[in-house]
Amino acid sequence: GTIPVITIDGPSASGKGTVAQIVARRLAYHYLDSGALYRLVALVAIRSNTDCANESAITNLALHLDVNFDGSSVRLNGEDVSDALRSEQCSKLASIIAGQSAVRAALLQRQRAFRQSPGLVTDGRDMGSAVFPDASLKIFLTASAEERARRRYKQLIEKGINANMQSILQDIYERDTRDSNRDISPLRQEVDAKLLDTTFLSIEDAVNEVLRLHNAVC
Ligand code: C5P
DSSP states (O other), rough: OOEEEEEOOHHHHHEEEEEEEHHHHHTEEEEHHHHHHHHHHHHHHHHOOOOOHHHHHHHHHHHHHOOOETEEEEEEEEETTGGGGGGGGHHHHHHHHOHHHHHHHHHHHHHTOOOTTTOOOEEEESSSIIOTOOSSSEEEEOOOOOHHHHHHHHHHTTTTOOOHHHHHHHHHHHHHHHHHHHHHHOOOOOTSSSSEEEETTHHHHHHHHHHHHHHHHO
């Protein structure tokens, strides 16, 4: 049969990345953080001073990314850029270039290549809709904007990074709006996706719920 894929889509800071990684580990499946690809294109654009409005230039960067995912680190031309990808500048620019259809098309095959035996867990915005429409299990994982802002704030403070709750919340609203209202592959719950609202759920509870749903279909 086909190789199983669990897609976990949802808004920024919902915890989908954390949940997806743990589920992948429990099942010994491969893992793809699709947002990292958009962030990588953004990082290369920043470093090469490429105008983010120049869609064909950005698409060209996307087509020629030399990237390696090894465990929890992301390597660009051999350099570990895991931390650089998380910067506010990168987050913002990633969300802007993600609205360009040619950029999305350029990343499509690269994402599909992650579907390898024994299975894949992937998180993003359009994994269940555009990239893996035939996924074995589709999850729409979300939480209230306020709860997501609290989680992001806590994460930053724990890392020793200065953070402002109000600006984080503002940033989450802006990215939600941009990701949900764009013309191509907007963030939304697919009809065949299961809603998992984690506002009042721990990571462990969310992981167990995904595994339970997976066991029910596989
Ligand atoms: O998930 P993450 O916050 O790392 O993604 C960064 C940005 O990349 C998002 O704001 C979104 O605009 C874009 N993205 C996307 N489609 C995906 C994953 C991420 O458009 N599958």
